[in-house]
Amino acid sequence: xxxxxxxxxxxxxxxxxxxxxxxxxxxxxxxxxxxxxxxxxxxxxxxxxxxxxxxxxxxxxxxxxxxxxxxxxxxxxxxxxxxxxxxxxxxxxxxxxxxxxxxxxxxxxxxxxxxxxxxxxxx
Amino acid sequence: xxxxxxxxxxxxxxxxxxxxxxxxxxxxxxxxxxxxxxxxxxxxxxxxxxxxxxxxxxxxxxxxxxxxxxxxxxxxxxxxxxxxxxxxxxxxxxxxxxxxxxxxxxxxxxxxxxxxxxxxxxxxxxxxxxxxxxxxxxxxxxxxxxxxxxxxxxxxxxxxxxxxxxxxxxxxxxxxxxxxxxxxxxxxxxxxxxxxxxxxxxxxxxxxxxxxxxxxxxxxxxxxxxxxxxxxxxxxxxxxxxxxxxxxxxxxxxxxxxxxxxxxxxxxxxxxxxxxxxxxxxxxxxxxxxxxxxxxxxxxxxxxxxxxxxx
Numbered sequence: 001x002x003x004x005x006x007x008x009x010x011x012x013x014x015x016x017x018x019x020x021x022x023x024x025x026x027x028x029x030x031x032x033x034x035x036x037x038x039x040x041x042x043x044x045x046x047x048x049x050x051x052x053x054x055x056x057x058x059x060x061x062x063x064x065x066x067x068x069x070x071x072x073x074x075x076x077x078x079x080x081x082x083x084x085x086x087x088x089x090x091x092x093x094x095x096x097x098x099x100x101x102x103x104x105x106x107x108x109x110x111x112x113x114x115x116x117x118x119x120x121x122x123x
Numbered sequence: 124x125x126x127x128x129x130x131x132x133x134x135x136x137x138x139x140x141x142x143x144x145x146x147x148x149x150x151x152x153x154x155x156x157x158x159x160x161x162x163x164x165x166x167x168x169x170x171x172x173x174x175x176x177x178x179x180x181x182x183x184x185x186x187x188x189x190x191x192x193x194x195x196x197x198x199x200x201x202x203x204x205x206x207x208x209x210x211x212x213x214x215x216x217x218x219x220x221x222x223x224x225x226x227x228x229x230x231x232x233x234x235x236x237x238x239x240x241x242x243x244x245x246x247x248x249x250x251x252x253x254x255x256x257x258x259x260x261x262x263x264x265x266x267x268x269x270x271x272x273x274x275x276x277x278x279x280x281x282x283x284x285x286x287x288x289x290x291x292x293x294x295x296x297x298x299x300x301x302x303x304x305x306x307x308x309x310x311x312x313x314x315x316x317x318x319x320x321x322x323x324x325x326x327x328x329x330x331x332x333x334x335x336x337x338x339x340x341x342x343x344x345x346x347x348x349x350x351x352x353x354x355x356x357x358x359x360x361x362x363x364x365x366x367x368x369x370x371x372x373x374x375x376x377x378x379x380x381x382x383x384x385x386x387x388x389x390x391x392x393x394x395x396x397x398x399x400x401x402x403x404x405x406x407x408x409x410x411x412x413x414x415x416x417x418x419x420x421x422x423x424x425x426x427x428x429x430x431x432x433x434x
């Protein structure tokens with residue numbers, strides 16, 4: 001869903017970071033996307049291809065790290081692995097599971113090509 | 124801008140007025156709604172298929188189903204170490220979340236209880252709002268923000284009740300975001316200590332991820348839809364605090380299993396509250412209005428407390 005909005009969010013973060021570091025080019029962008037974040041990675045990649053064109057990150061390698069989904073099972077009182085929001089607890093089979101991990105959508109890190117030492121100047 | 128595929132331009136409208144950058148604020152309440160700083164012009168986003176990436180994930184296919192949700196974890200890109208790595212750890216939706224926090228603060232200071240109503244198209248959201256406003260008349264002032272792709276029909280229906288309403292047309296967009304709603308605050312007379320109902324674009328997918336600054340997301344599921352919708356569209360039911368099962372007056376004519384629908388919804392969100400009601404017959408409305416009254420009283424009380432602590 002709304003992967004284009006997310007891609008634009010990524011570009012805005014990437015451009016701000018590059019500007020703040022005075023980098024002339026971004027070589028790589030590493031994203032962290034949780035399995036429960038409702039993000040279609042295939043579609044996000046397509047959108048990033050389009051959105052990063054002609055930006056400071058044009059041609060950058062985009063890697064996407066998946067974060068596995070985890071939830072807290074109220075019945076077992078422990079953290080269990082889940083692949084979907086509505087998955088049953090793999091231990092007790094109940095559905096009283098609150099997602100606790102794997103919902104993140106983050107720009108984790110970036111590789112910046114060492115640009116000219118001209119901080120503040122990069123458009 | 125289309126937030127799904129990125130084609131086309133915004134065509135965002137407020138009360139039917141094109142959202143062009145207004146040179147000076149006019150009585151027509153048109154508003155400039157520019158894309159975020161740094162956004163490329165829409166024309167630059169054409170539908171040229173990207174060349175296939177080497178590490179592209181293919182959807183997994185099995186008999187009768189094509190699943191885009193599976194796939195192997197990616198491999199780290201080669202050559203990362205040659206450049207300066209910068210740790211960022213920033214939320215992709217951080218900008219929307221910051222704007223939503225500002226909206227929430229704005230609402231809290233005025234003691235306004237805001238609800239973000241989400242559902243599929245055709246679940247009866249607008250009828251529910253009209254009936255809610257009618258029954259709250261004299262008890263609680265109400266203002267409404269209507270989100271639709273096109274037309275001002277819904278805002279007109281609300282205005283006919285006497286409540287102030289602002290229509291946001293998202294053009295090709297599939298959801299309201301915090302920026303649009305923040306702009307709406309400036310253009311709508313929202314009374315202090317009131318109820319603000321934000322009717323999102325009819326869409327069970329995208330609005331789940333966008334915080335508008337509301338107190339609660341309320342998801343409406345009508346009994347003319349399938350009981351399995353909570354499992355088909357889990358994110359929306361997970362994001363909501365309250366589910367309204369609507370059009371219950373039609374239950375005698377349908378094979379809809381109420382308990383099954385509620386069970387499915389609680390699989391996705393064990394803490395979900397559920398109320399059943401019908402805008403036509405009025406059954407179940409008292410519980411819904413009581414729930415609103417409790418929330419509105421709490422919002423109003425905490426705003427009053429904040430004023431006291433300041434003075």
